[in-house]
Structures are given as structure tokens and as C-alpha cells.
Amino acid sequence: MPQVHVFNAAGELVGPVNSPRVELSDAEWKSRLTPEQFRILRQQGTERAFCGTLLDNKQDGVYSCAGCDLPLFASDHKFNSRTGWPSFFQPIAPHNVTERVDNTHGMRRVEINCARCDGHLGHVFEDGPLPTGRRHCLNSESLTFTPADQLASLADPAAEGSDFEQLSSAETMIVAQAILAGGCFWCTEAAFEQLAGVTDVESGYIGGGADTANYKAVCTGTTGHAEAIRVSYDPTVISYEKLLDVFFDAHDPTELNRQGADIGTQYRSAIFLRDEHQRETAEKKIAELNASRRFPKRIVTTLEPLTAFYPAEEYHQDYARQNPGQPYIAGVSTPKVCKIREKHPDLIRKDVKAIDA
Structure with a gap:
């Protein structure tokens, strides 16, 4: 119903x-x-x-x-x-x-x-x-x-x-969107789903054509697509800058075309820009992080123009929450979710905090 x-x-x-x-x-x-x-x-x-x-x-x-x-x-x-x-x-x-x-x-x-x-x-x-x-x-x-x-x-x-x-x-109706790629979308989706002000997170493909926007093709690393998430959020509750804070903490932005054992351009670190405000915010954030030497190497996150976003197959949606015992989820995704909760407790939804308590 x-x-x-x-x-x-x-x-x-x-x-x-x-x-x-x-x-x-x-x-x-x-x-x-x-x-x-x-x-x-x-x-x-x-x-x-x-x-x-x-x-x-x-x-x-x-x-x-x-x-x-x-x-x-x-x-x-x-x-x-x-x-x-x-x-x-x-x-x-x-x-x-x-x-x-x-x-x-x-x-x-x-x-x-x-x-x-x-x-x-x-x-x-x-x-x-x-x-x-x-x-x-x-x-x-x-x-x-x-x-x-x-x-x-x-x-x-x-x-x-x-x-x-x-x-x-x-x-x-105050809903804005951000499209972010930080490795396997199972991990990034789970990290963002727990944030206050985020109304929806959808896994998908972006950067390539419609004919190759499917998991089998994207896994070849030859389609131009990145595994990405489309984050719908209320900007009066959480800002685009705060979303970027979470993004950079949810993956390693200094790894080129890979995240850990996931290797290929489909796992690249990328921000897909919807407008000039997003570009300016992302450029400023990357400059600040590089200047602070927060990461041992320079950030390689690419800023790419927004193209068509293709939702991934249904079984990929909300994958981490529905498959908590899956080895990859338990070993890779869940630790990233916990890291975000520890580093950004002020951004976590109250119902998530209640479960943790």
C-alpha cells in the first residue's frame, strides 16, 4: 500500500x-x-x-x-x-x-x-x-x-x-540533487542513506551511453560510466558542502581509478556538476583539503559535467541494507558507514542514532 x-x-x-x-x-x-x-x-x-x-x-x-x-x-x-x-x-x-x-x-x-x-x-x-x-x-x-x-x-x-x-x-518540495562517484555504489549509497535531510539515494551509472548502462557492461571498465549515486536532499537541512564532507570521508579520493581491490575507471572518484554553484563549492573543497594535507597524497577526484544518469538494476538499490551479511558489505561497506557516523554525528538522522543507542 x-x-x-x-x-x-x-x-x-x-x-x-x-x-x-x-x-x-x-x-x-x-x-x-x-x-x-x-x-x-x-x-x-x-x-x-x-x-x-x-x-x-x-x-x-x-x-x-x-x-x-x-x-x-x-x-x-x-x-x-x-x-x-x-x-x-x-x-x-x-x-x-x-x-x-x-x-x-x-x-x-x-x-x-x-x-x-x-x-x-x-x-x-x-x-x-x-x-x-x-x-x-x-x-x-x-x-x-x-x-x-x-x-x-x-x-x-x-x-x-x-x-x-x-x-x-x-x-x-525543497529537493536538490547531487551525483557523486566514489567507488562501488553499494558503499557510497549506504553511507549517505543515514544522513538527516537526505530523502533518497539511488545507485546508477553516469558518464557513458544508454546502450552500455548496465552492470555487465560497466564492469568491463570500457564504457566511460562510473558507478555513482544520485542523492536527493533538502538543502535547508543539509548543504551541498556538507554532502561533500561526507563524500570525501566515505572513500579515498587520492586513489586513481580504483578503491581498494575495486580497480577500473568505473570506480573513479568523481563529482558530476549540475551548476556553477556545485562547481565552485567542489573546487573550493578540494583546494582546502589539499592545502590542509589531510590526505597523504593529492586528491585525484575529477569534476565532470552532468550527463544522463541511468538508475542501476533493481537488485543494486539499497543493497547494503538488504544484505548486511554479504562478505563485501560486512568487510568494506559497513566500516565506511560506521566511519561516517563517528566523524559526522551531527549529520546522522535521529532514528539511526536511536538504533545505535
Whole structure:
């Protein structure tokens, strides 16, 4: 049962709440949706560019799933991408929209879906504006629009009768991203998952093409890809500079194209830069560390332009937490996790501290 944010009878976004999945037969979906909505939401279709009814909508309000009415995107996060489809730099709440790899049409993309009914919405790309740098590219027919003065009409039964905290879009939607490579992504993922302000950590590949963005190919060391993590975080809780502090403590940035026994360019130390702020912060941090002689050798971490990030296979996600007894995890990953807890106790989530206690 997905946990999502919904509107209550007062027109306030609240949650998270447990909301049952909407699962219908094709016949039931066809009776609920228009033919075009069915083609897009249930058959992964795409409407023609510049033809969507919501592309040029500039009203304040909320865009919901045309299949199950789950709120998905807010007008505050809509921007003109000039691609021909409604575009948003982030969802209305992180867990209302899900992502999965889409290998259709001879390319590797990231599909986005409604978390409650699994309706196809479109795709997400890494070429959007700040603060996230992401572009959620939507089909108008997968959405319905509700003006800001009518949000009470979106009241969800799951929100009533319970004492949920009201969450404004500004409070729930501050999400930035950093993409970092520091050796095996099992280790770096585990180190960052325990940080306060980090909302999600995803393992993946970056630096090469879509056709080689898979574990077997990347392991050859010939694809240009690095094993990396995409860290989603709230910059009001943890800064990009603090993330870099953890990054440099979670691996050895003086080893060229290797981390311990893991050897190859796929294990290089690299920071993939989303904007000039990230570049300036990373350059300053590396200069400070080199000047302080904190490491016995000079840092070889490369600063690389942000290219497409390809999520790794599902079994790689959250690997250390799900496989604590695996020899590599016990011998390599867990010590790095413990090191970060010892060196940065002020950055660790309270629930992690409670477990340690």
C-alpha cells in the first residue's frame, strides 16, 4: 500500500497517508477514461508535442492523475521547457510519483508513473532548472487540473479523521540533487542513506551511453560510466558542502581509478556538476583539503559535467541494507558507514542514532 500525500477537506496537502492501490481491469479503465487517456495511462502512449491541452496552462493549482485523482504536480514547479510537453522540476510530494527504467524504442529512459494506480505519466530527464535540475515531462491527457481556489474538491477519504500535519508545497518540495562517484555504489549509497535531510539515494551509472548502462557492461571498465549515486536532499537541512564532507570521508579520493581491490575507471572518484554553484563549492573543497594535507597524497577526484544518469538494476538499490551479511558489505561497506557516523554525528538522522543507542 503506497504512502502518499493527499488533500483534506480544507484544501490542505497532508500526509503521508496509506492509500490503497487502484487496480482495475482494462474494461473498467476504458469505462473511466477517454480513449486517449487509456492509450497514454494504460498503454504507455505519448501525445504529440505542442498538442496537449495543459501545455500552456498558467493558472495556479494542482495537476492530478487522470486515472485515480492522486495529486502529482503543483503549478509552482511548472516551467516552459520548450519541448512541447508540460514540464515540472519536481512532484508535489516525493512518493506520489514513482520511477522505473524504460528500455523501449531502442533507448534507455526513466519512466514516471502514478504511485497509486501505476498510470503512465511520461518520463524524467536530467536537463531541468534549479533547484533539482530535473525535467518531469508529462502528457496532458494523463493529468487533470484543479485551480488553487478549488483544492478542497480533491479531498481524499484517507486524509479525514486523522491528525496529519499540514504540508505546504514550499515545505514538502525543497529537493536538490547531487551525483557523486566514489567507488562501488553499494558503499557510497549506504553511507549517505543515514544522513538527516537526505530523502533518497539511488545507485546508477553516469558518464557513458544508454546502450552500455548496465552492470555487465560497466564492469568491463570500457564504457566511460562510473558507478555513482544520485542523492536527493533538502538543502535547508543539509548543504551541498556538507554532502561533500561526507563524500570525501566515505572513500579515498587520492586513489586513481580504483578503491581498494575495486580497480577500473568505473570506480573513479568523481563529482558530476549540475551548476556553477556545485562547481565552485567542489573546487573550493578540494583546494582546502589539499592545502590542509589531510590526505597523504593529492586528491585525484575529477569534476565532470552532468550527463544522463541511468538508475542501476533493481537488485543494486539499497543493497547494503538488504544484505548486511554479504562478505563485501560486512568487510568494506559497513566500516565506511560506521566511519561516517563517528566523524559526522551531527549529520546522522535521529532514528539511526536511536538504533545505535
